[in-house]
Amino acid sequence: MANSYLTANTGTATNAKKFTLSMWIKRGNLCDTNSQRFYQGYKDGNNRFYVMFDGTNSNPDTLWIYAVTGGTVELYWTSARKFRDTNGWYHFVFQADSTLGTAADRLKVYVNNVLETSFTKTNNPGSNIDWGNQLAQTNGDLTISGTESQTQHFDGYMSHVAFVDGQALAPTQFGETDSTSGIWKFKSPSGITWGNNGYHLKFENSGNLGLDSSGEGNNFTTNGNLKQSLSTPSNI
Numbered sequence: 507m508a509n510s511y512l513t514a515n516t517g518t519a520t521n522a523k524k525f526t527l528s529m530w531i532k533r534g535n536l537c538d539t540n541s542q543r544f545y546q547g548y549k550d551g552n553n554r555f556y557v558m559f560d561g562t563n564s565n566p567d568t569l570w571i572y573a574v575t576g577g578t579v580e581l582y583w584t585s586a587r588k589f590r591d592t593n594g595w596y597h598f599v600f601q602a603d604s605t606l607g608t609a610a611d612r613l614k615v616y617v618n619n620v621l622e623t624s625f626t627k628t629n630n631p632g633s634n635i636d637w638g639n640q641l642a643q644t645n646g647d648l649t650i651s652g653t654e655s656q657t658q659h660f661d662g663y664m665s666h667v668a669f670v671d672g673q674a675l676a677p678t679q680f681g682e683t684d685s686t687s688g689i690w691k692f693k694s695p696s697g698i699t700w701g702n703n704g705y706h707l708k709f710e711n712s713g714n715l716g717l718d719s720s721g722e723g724n725n726f727t728t729n730g731n732l733k734q735s736l737s738t739p740s741n742i
Contacts, residue, residue, distance in 0.1 A: 509659050510730030512707070512716050513646040516547070520701035521672035522636035527600040528669075528680040530692060533592045534662035537561035541570070544660040545667075547639020548647040552577040555639035557600065558658065559589060569622075571600075571615070575635045581613060582628035595665075597681050597690060603674040604635045616677045618690040640671065640703065650707070650726065659730075666692060666708055668720075671701025 519525075527545060541561035548554040555573040560566060567588040573581035589596060599616040606612050609630035615622040639648070650667060651660040668680060675698070682693040695706065698720075705724040711717050716726030 510728070511649055511651040511656065511659055512726040512728055513650075514648045514705075514716075514724060514726040515646055516640075516643045516648050516703045516724070518642055519636075519640040519671050519703050522640035523604045523634060524672050524674050525600075525602050525637060525640055525703075526668075526670040526673060526675040526679075527598075527602075528677070528695075529598045529667050530665040531596045531598060531660075532594070532663040532665075533559075533589070533596075536590055536592065537566050539563070541658050542660045542662075543649075543653055543658040544651055544664070546647075546649045546653060547637075547641075547643065548649070548654040549638055549641040549643050553638035553641050555581075555637055556653075557598075559660075560584065561658075569615070571613070573613075573631065573638060575632075575638045578632065579629065580631040580635055583625040585622060586624035586626070592662075597677065597692075599675075599677040599680065601674045601676070602631075602637055604631055604633060604637065607633075609633070614674075619677045619681060619683070646727065648726075656729075664709070666706070668695060668706045669700075669704055670698060671703035673699070673701070 537559050541558045543556055543558035546556035557571050560568045560570045567590050569585040571581050571583040597618050601614040604612050612631040647654045679695050681690050684691050700720040700722050704720050704722050705718040706720040708719050709715050716728045718724045
């Protein structure tokens with residue numbers, strides 16, 4: 507997926523205070539001096555949310571999460587561990603709910619169904635904020651792989667990128683434990699109310715890799731040399 511990306515616009519959110527982002531990711535090349543941003547919602551410099559693998563010399567291949575709403579930095583988190591596995595799949599779930607009373611609970615990050623708890627945190631999200639990535643974006647600045655200026659592309663594979671507008675859902679909506687191996691694997695989401703800005707990118711239609719299968723019609727535009735690779739996200 508290097509040098510390739512998908513873009514879309516968004517409208518008014520069902521509930522801008524809550525969302526769930528689920529992404530199955532398999533890394534290709536690790537970061538050199540360039541970060542790899544695999545999701546970004548960008549209204550403007552004062553309203554945005556992004557997640558990436560850091561490419562700086564001090565924290566290479568750590569997970570970096572950054573959010574700004576109304577010009578206030580709400581999140582600036584760097585994971586303690588480094589994500590350097592290029593053989594297996596990572597299932598990332600970002601569960602956001604700014605209405606919760608405990609600030610540290612307003613964004614939760616799960617990796618293969620395990621809550622990631624070790625971060626260097628500059629701050630925690632404020633109460634009842636509207637997340638910047640949930641605000642309307644009309645310039646194609648909702649980006650899967652890269653920035654609004656088309657840099658810092660993700661290098662690797664993605665499968666079943668799903669976004670739920672207005673609900674903070676558990677990873678078990680998108681994955682399950684294999685009964686034989688005990689390993690976390692993909693499960694097709696069902697019974698989900700996706701919300702106005704919701705989407706489910708299966709990448710199963712080679713002629714239209716940006717097709718939204720949620721039923722909401724929030725299709726993406728593909729850019730660059732994006733190619734389909736037939737596989738099922740599983741570490742079994």
